Amino acid sequence: EVHLLESGGGLVQPGGSLRLSCAASGFIFSKYAMSWVRQAPGKGLEWVSAISGSGYSADYPDSVKGRFTISRDNSKNMLYLQMSSLRAEDTARYYCAKESSDFWRGYSNYYGIDVWGQGTTVTVSS
Amino acid sequence: DIVMTQSPDSLAVSLGERATIKCKSSQSVLYSSNNKNYLAWYQQKPGQPPKLLIYWASTRESGVPARFSGSGSATDFTLTISSLQAEDVAVYYCHQYYTTPRTFGQGTKVEIK
Numbered sequence: 453e454v455h456l457l458e459s460g461g462g463l464v465q466p467g468g469s470l471r472l473s474c475a476a477s478g479f480i481f482s483k484y485a486m487s488w489v490r491q492a493p494g495k496g497l498e499w500v501s502a503i504s505g506s507g508y509s510a511d512y513p514d515s516v517k518g519r520f521t522i523s524r525d526n527s528k529n530m531l532y533l534q535m536s537s538l539r540a541e542d543t544a545r546y547y548c549a550k551e552s553s554d555f556w557r558g559y560s561n562y563y564g565i566d567v568w569g570q571g572t573t574v575t576v577s578s
Numbered sequence: 579d580i581v582m583t584q585s586p587d588s589l590a591v592s593l594g595e596r597a598t599i600k601c602k603s604s605q606s607v608l609y610s611s612n613n614k615n616y617l618a619w620y621q622q623k624p625g626q627p628p629k630l631l632i633y634w635a636s637t638r639e640s641g642v643p644a645r646f647s648g649s650g651s652a653t654d655f656t657l658t659i660s661s662l663q664a665e666d667v668a669v670y671y672c673h674q675y676y677t678t679p680r681t682f683g684q685g686t687k688v689e690i691k
Contacts, residue, residue: 487680497620497628497671499680513579513679547627560611563634564618564675568627 454478456548456569463575468538472572474531474548482506482526485551487565488533490544500546501533505554516542538576545571580604580674584683590691597659599686601672606652609676616676619648619657622685623668631670632657664690
């Protein structure tokens with residue numbers, strides 16, 4: 453069974469940094485792209501980053517580009533999100549998400565995010 | 579960016595009745611190479627992460643009850659719950675994975691009337 457377990461959330465001051473981690477199990481981690489998706493309190497879903505199976509390619513929306521960095525360690529089945537210059541509007545629950553394929557290697561069989569973790573909460577406040 | 583707009587924002591349906599949610603994308607999400615629409619539907623119950631229901635606009639994920647169905651193409655899509663059950667109370671999101679940035683609809687809250 454596929455399992456994703458996030459950790460690393462907490463309270464951080466504006467301008468601060470935080471690193472989220474996601475431990476993956478139940479699938480061949482390196483064969484799949486992975487993403488982070490966040491949800492502000494009482495709000496909808498916002499995609500914040502994606503990374504290829506190899507870790508060599510990544511993508512971000514403008515809202516976090518230059519402040520967030522996604523990475524992975526395929527030897528440890530771990531996904532990370534390094535967040536810096538944090539703002540109040542980054543307050544959210546952050547979900548680790550498994551993509552249905554490594555879409556950087558081909559798009560035809562890709563069908564989006566198929567598994568989500570339970571999430572970890574990040575609060576940016578002074 | 580592709581903007582996803584759902585309607586309505588909320589709806590209340592009697593048990594056993596049909597629930598219909600619309601999703602409109604600001605541009606086509608039809609991938610010409612395979613003629614598939616890169617549109618998914620997720621269900622999110624309170625306190626839980628989203629769960630994949632439908633992908634490629636109309637393909638039901640394994641284990642999802644047959645009362646959930648998706649339809650539509652290009653820019654206009656529909657999620658239908660044919661006979662609402664109590665456990666279907668949730669917020670439903672459409673999502674385009676055609677291009678980045680990936681975007682979601684604002685969500686539709688389904689309740690029991």
